[in-house]
Amino acid sequence: MPVPILTTTAEIEELAADLGRETVIAVDLEADSMHCYKEKVCLLQFSTPERTVLVDPLDVGDLSSLAPVLADPEVRKIFHAADYDIRCLNRDFGFAICGLFDTMTACQFLGEEKVGLADVLGKYFGVLLDKQYQRADWAARPLTEGMIRYAAEDTRHLHRLARLLEEKLAVKGRLEWVAEEFALLEQVRFQEQEGPLFLRAKGAAVLDRRQLAVLEALLQWRDQEARRRDSPLFKVLGNKTLLELAGTMPRTLSGLTAVEGISPRLADRCGKGLLGAIAAGLTVPESDLPVYPRGERRVRDAAVDRRLAVLKEWRKEAAAEMEMDPGIVINNALLEEIARRRPTSSAALEGIPGMKNWQARVLGERILEAVTTDA
Helix, strand or coil, X not given: CCCCEECCHHHHHHHHHHHXXXXXXXXXXXXXXXXXXXXCEEEEEEECCCCEEEECCCCCCCCHHHHHHHHCCCCEEEECCHHHHHHHHHHHHCCXXXXXXXXXXXXXXXXXXXXXXXXXXXXXXXXXXXXXXXXXXXXXXXXXXXXXXXXHHHHHCHHHHHHHXXXXXXXXXXXXXXXXXXXXXXXXXXXCCCCCHHHHCCCHHHCCHHHHHHHHHHHHHHHHHHHHHCCCHHHHCCHHHHHHHHHHCCCCHHHHHXXXXXXXXXXXXXXXXXXXXXXXXXXXXXXXXXXXXXXXXCCCCHHHHHHHHHHHHHHHHHHHHHCCCHHHHCCHHHHHHHHHHCCCCHHHHHCCCCCCHHHHHHHHHHXXXXXXXXX
């Protein structure tokens, strides 16, 4: 049976009314982050236990009728890997998600080795998803039959998957754990990036101030070029190549081609712009050179290091017992904060930023025992 694609406001309003009568719906989206400068949501998928429909937000001018049902905690919303989707839905349409059940989080708390949707559906139901469409240009119209089938499959099986995972979580006594994780996930949002572009370039911290000025000029050039082409930044030039250019600051086309990632063809096409950016960075006055912000340096404390080592060893054992990934049990940043603060009571442990209720309740006693060991 063909999967309907809704393209009018009237159809969306009818869909919203239908979804509002359900107790549980499955939701997914496709975006074009691999193909344009500024990504956008290009397709929405909704599945009830009986049917699957697609919504084309590029055709529909008004999706606001969907907001109430998505925000209704009485209607469960099943996502897989909800973090990115929730951020996109809020950024593009102002939607908030309440009543979340994230099947990827459920898989993580069940200790699944592979938590990608294709892997999980293949393991439990023998369903094969065609991964070739993961990088498709979802802004292209018309959608191919293969793309439509792929999009529909992303939500079609989530209802039975959620039921299966929920049963497994109940057996392990972890439903409250994931409920807390889901509530936190519902609050995630994209944050506007501020400040110079080099602050977002991994590896920039090792550059000196002049090299930072050159890197900033190169990043600004890339941003303008990507905007002009309507292309993702990485398709213009990768960060690794820009960092090497900032570090070596070549002044000639032949110097550019000596840098890994810059072919003679790329140098011919972009060499003028790259050399111009490097020159601009080289002419920044000394007084205006950027400074990479350094966080407060923590004085190494041997006692803290010992406690952290004990805590990591404890976490390894606890994760093995729970059959969960150590980073899901408790992440490194929180573990380091516990080692520094050295809580001596449940109240002190619960007051540490980032500590979740389920962690304090389930792991608290053993954490306090481990953190007081100074060996």
